[in-house]
Amino acid sequence: MRSLTKATHQDTREHNVRLVMRALAGLGPISRADIARRTDLTRTTVSDVVNQLAAAGLVQEIGRGPSSGGKAPILLQIPRDARQLIGVHVGEGQVRGAIVNLAGEISHREQLTLEGRDGDDALHRLEELLDRLLVVAAQPPLGVGIGTSGLVDTNAGTVRWAVHLDWRDLHLAARLRSRTGLPVYVANDSQAAALAEWTFGGHTPARGMIVIKVGNGIGAGIIIDDRLYQGDSSGAGEIGHVSVVANDVRCRCGRTGCLETIASLRAVDGRIQAVAHGPDERPEPSSNDPGALERSLDAYLTGDEQVRGIVIEAGRALGRMVGYLVGALDIHDIVLIGSMTAFGDPWLDAVRNEAQRSALPLLFDSTRIGLGRLGSDIVELGAAALLMTAELGLSQAA
Amino acid sequence: MRSLTKATHQDTREHNVRLVMRALAGLGPISRADIARRTDLTRTTVSDVVNQLAAAGLVQEIGRGPSSGGKAPILLQIPRDARQLIGVHVGEGQVRGAIVNLAGEISHREQLTLEGRDGDDALHRLEELLDRLLVVAAQPPLGVGIGTSGLVDTNAGTVRWAVHLDWRDLHLAARLRSRTGLPVYVANDSQAAALAEWTFGGHTPARGMIVIKVGNGIGAGIIIDDRLYQGDSSGAGEIGHVSVVANDVRCRCGRTGCLETIASLRAVDGRIQAVAHGPDERPEPSSNDPGALERSLDAYLTGDEQVRGIVIEAGRALGRMVGYLVGALDIHDIVLIGSMTAFGDPWLDAVRNEAQRSALPLLFDSTRIGLGRLGSDIVELGAAALLMTAELGLSQAA
Numbered sequence: 038m039r040s041l042t043k044a045t046h047q048d049t050r051e052h053n054v055r056l057v058m059r060a061l062a063g064l065g066p067i068s069r070a071d072i073a074r075r076t077d078l079t080r081t082t083v084s085d086v087v088n089q090l091a092a093a094g095l096v097q098e099i100g101r102g103p104s105s106g107g108k109a110p111i112l113l114q115i116p117r118d119a120r121q122l123i124g125v126h127v128g129e130g131q132v133r134g135a136i137v138n139l140a141g142e143i144s145h146r147e148q149l150t151l152e153g154r155d156g157d158d159a160l161h162r163l164e165e166l167l168d169r170l171l172v173v174a175a176q177p178p179l180g181v182g183i184g185t186s187g188l189v190d191t192n193a194g195t196v197r198w199a200v201h202l203d204w205r206d207l208h209l210a211a212r213l214r215s216r217t218g219l220p221v222y223v224a225n226d227s228q229a230a231a232l233a234e235w236t237f238g239g240h241t242p243a244r245g246m247i248v249i250k251v252g253n254g255i256g257a258g259i260i261i262d263d264r265l266y267q268g269d270s271s272g273a274g275e276i277g278h279v280s281v282v283a284n285d286v287r288c289r290c291g292r293t294g295c296l297e298t299i300a301s302l303r304a305v306d307g308r309i310q311a312v313a314h315g316p317d318e319r320p321e322p323s324s325n326d327p328g329a330l331e332r333s334l335d336a337y338l339t340g341d342e343q344v345r346g347i348v349i350e351a352g353r354a355l356g357r358m359v360g361y362l363v364g365a366l367d368i369h370d371i372v373l374i375g376s377m378t379a380f381g382d383p384w385l386d387a388v389r390n391e392a393q394r395s396a397l398p399l400l401f402d403s404t405r406i407g408l409g410r411l412g413s414d415i416v417e418l419g420a421a422a423l424l425m426t427a428e429l430g431l432s433q434a435a
Numbered sequence: 436m437r438s439l440t441k442a443t444h445q446d447t448r449e450h451n452v453r454l455v456m457r458a459l460a461g462l463g464p465i466s467r468a469d470i471a472r473r474t475d476l477t478r479t480t481v482s483d484v485v486n487q488l489a490a491a492g493l494v495q496e497i498g499r500g501p502s503s504g505g506k507a508p509i510l511l512q513i514p515r516d517a518r519q520l521i522g523v524h525v526g527e528g529q530v531r532g533a534i535v536n537l538a539g540e541i542s543h544r545e546q547l548t549l550e551g552r553d554g555d556d557a558l559h560r561l562e563e564l565l566d567r568l569l570v571v572a573a574q575p576p577l578g579v580g581i582g583t584s585g586l587v588d589t590n591a592g593t594v595r596w597a598v599h600l601d602w603r604d605l606h607l608a609a610r611l612r613s614r615t616g617l618p619v620y621v622a623n624d625s626q627a628a629a630l631a632e633w634t635f636g637g638h639t640p641a642r643g644m645i646v647i648k649v650g651n652g653i654g655a656g657i658i659i660d661d662r663l664y665q666g667d668s669s670g671a672g673e674i675g676h677v678s679v680v681a682n683d684v685r686c687r688c689g690r691t692g693c694l695e696t697i698a699s700l701r702a703v704d705g706r707i708q709a710v711a712h713g714p715d716e717r718p719e720p721s722s723n724d725p726g727a728l729e730r731s732l733d734a735y736l737t738g739d740e741q742v743r744g745i746v747i748e749a750g751r752a753l754g755r756m757v758g759y760l761v762g763a764l765d766i767h768d769i770v771l772i773g774s775m776t777a778f779g780d781p782w783l784d785a786v787r788n789e790a791q792r793s794a795l796p797l798l799f800d801s802t803r804i805g806l807g808r809l810g811s812d813i814v815e816l817g818a819a820a821l822l823m824t825a826e827l828g829l830s831q832a833a
Contacts (some may be wrong), residue, residue: 103576145715188795188797188798197797198797226803243667244667245666247665259763259764261659261664266659266764267640267765268643268764268765268766269642269643269765269766269767269801270765270798270801271765272765272795272797272798273764273765274763274765275762275763275765275795275798276759276762276763278762278794278795279758279759279762279763279794280755280758280792280793280794281759281796283792284448290795292792294793301701336578357678358759360677360678361674361677361679361756361759361763362763364673364674364676364677365655365657365671365673365674365677365759365760366657366664366666366670366671366763366764367665367666367667367669367670367671367672367673367764368666368667369565369667369668394678394690395677395678395679395692396677397586397670397673397676397677398689399586399595399596400586400668400670400673403668405666
């Protein structure tokens with residue numbers, strides 16, 4: 038006997054709200070009648086939902102549209118600044134936060150370095166950042182979304198394990214909720230970034246998308262049927278630590294052969310440094326070395342063949358993993374983000390070619406591998422999208 | 436702007452029917468009041484749905500249960516023989532069909548060899564099989580479900596490509612629908628098998644499951660959030676043809692390095708034959724050689740170290756793929772089926788150990804890799820489950 042899914046009237050109501058909100062976000066300005074037509078909801082249901090949204094300040098009338106015979110219909114839209122969202126990225130080396138509106142526009146940013154802090158010290162830094170953002174917010178924001186590296190249980194709001202922060206089973210959402218009095222949601226940074234591309238990236242409509250973040254670490258966020266797919270324990274997309282390479286390079290997770298040991302910026306930087314200084318001379322690359330990208334790019338741009346080979350090999354290893362994902366999931370839209378994308382077309386071509394080589398041609402034919410469209414605020418935006426989705430019943434695709 | 440999901444009143448009704456049917460299937464015999472309690476539907480809605488199901492002969496009253504104070508409640512259940520389902524497996528070398536009831540019990544089987552037939556000849560054979568089954572069926576069955584190897588677009592009801600049948604863009608569902616006058620559904624055989632384990636396998640309740648079929652070919656069926664996940668073009672789970680091995684063995688898909696070239700029965704049989712006869716003497720293994728399993732098992736049971744190594748290596752290669760899937764999808768229940776499972780514990784241990792080695796420990800800790808619980812009728816049962824799900828609004832998990 039399996040447990041029953043709860044499908045309550047509440048669910049139906051939320052589903053209707055989400056449908057109307059998406060119509061407003063995607064098609065607005067739009068009339069009630071057109072919303073009903075596009076959503077297949079009755080006009081009565083649409084009117085009820087619109088009244089509910091209007092009472093919450095989430096919809097506004099902006100005048101009458103063209104008449105199609107009868108009385109000209111009143112057009113509705115979501116006031117993009119109706120709510121302020123706080124999106125935070127707990128990164129390697131710093132915590133960054135932004136005040137974001139419902140259209141994904143950032144009105145204010147804050148940033149604090151971690152300077153090697155971890156454990157409670159890092160947590161206090163995060164709390165300080167939040168305090169600063171809350172002071173700046175013009176009105177009480179809708180809540181707080183947080184994207185952090187590590188394994189995160191979004192349902193429970195806990196960070197199960199974030200190695201560079203030394204956080205283990207940290208009840209982050211509950212702790213920040215009691216501090217701020219606001220709803221707080223936490224997700225893995227790659228998953229948050231995927232939500233950002235999906236929600237605010239302006240990509241061609243699709244049912245799903247895989248967004249792969251390739252920086253010092255590697256992780257994917259998977260969108261399936263219009264929603265962030267997180268797996269049985271919120272660990273979906275942890276592709277950086279699957280063994281794909283027959284090398285004996287020790288990964289920061291303690292094992293060998295992980296994708297991160299060859300395809301991450303950290304790995305590429307380490308290998309390029311070894312070429313430049315010899316394997317014994319070079320400093321062990323630290324995971325939050327802010328100079329890694331610039332240094333690696335500089336070496337790459339000198340045109341050195343060995344350095345070029347390291348970057349291409351990194352792209353190929355990633356491409357193999359993309360091929361596995363396409364084969365397993367049959368999702369056609371693959372979006373690459375993160376610092377490694379700075380290596381440009383040669384790297385991207387290596388990813389594409391190897392992915393194509395390792396997936397079934399019939400599946401691969403309709404696959405598009407491209408770069409993300411958002412900037413360095415992507416995790417903050419994704420954290421805001423997570424909050425928006427959960428609190429407003431807005432679909433990730435709105 | 437994204438297209439809007441259609442969520443009509445029809446959808447809500449179907450959802451309610453599915454909820455009530457699942458309550459009946461999983462918890463029955465059960466009263467209307469208990470159904471309402473367990474589904475969070477109103478008692479009026481439950482009564483309406485039950486009346487609708489009763490009119491269709493899908494629910495029966497079986498007397499009164501114990502009273503909890505007031506009047507003793509009437510208990511309801513699904514009559515397991517209320518509908519006959521036809522499930523068909525288009526396999527390599529034969530087509531097999533079964534008449535199945537709503538509990539997954541088979542009352543009749545038919546089977547026809549293909550003997551090398553493909554194209555229209557194979558199709559005629561399938562039609563002949565269907566005719567035989569329809570003659571035997573006591574009443575017009577609910578419809579026909581078909582599981583076939585190859586890439587299948589379930590939504591369109593077409594076989595996009597089935598290499599051993601030489602079927603390309605075959606409108607199988609439409610063709611059989613017009614022949615039989617019945618609803619027809621088609622899925623890939625691995626996906627159908629996954630549905631069978633999920634629906635009738637009696638596994639511990641879970642949100643998702645990955646079922647991997649390891650026979651002459653290798654393919655997975657993925658259940659996510661209680662439903663068969665098929666991907667953007669119904670190709671999800673095509674893991675047999677992703678490049679994971681650095682060998683130059685030509686796969687039947689035309690490429691090299693595919694998982695099937697090392698982990699399938701066909702590959703294992705070929706390699707064992709090469710050990711026995713020398714690489715030049717051995718006949719090229721054919722994909723539907725019925726003696727492959729027995730021959731390979733016999734060689735394996737002699738205890739020959741080289742043969743044992745071939746089987747273990749096959750298990751390890753599969754285990755690596757399992758590790759990738761666990762890392763990417765974070766699904767905890769992995770079920771292995773197909774002829775390779777006959778190699779028993781040493782092979783299964785090789786799969787488990789390598790999967791564990793290649794996935795992040797924190798993710799892998801709660802992963803269970805086990806064997807399937809259904810017999811050789813699994814694809815027929817899965818095809819019947821596909822039909823049942825689609826036609827009755829029954830969840831795959833009912």
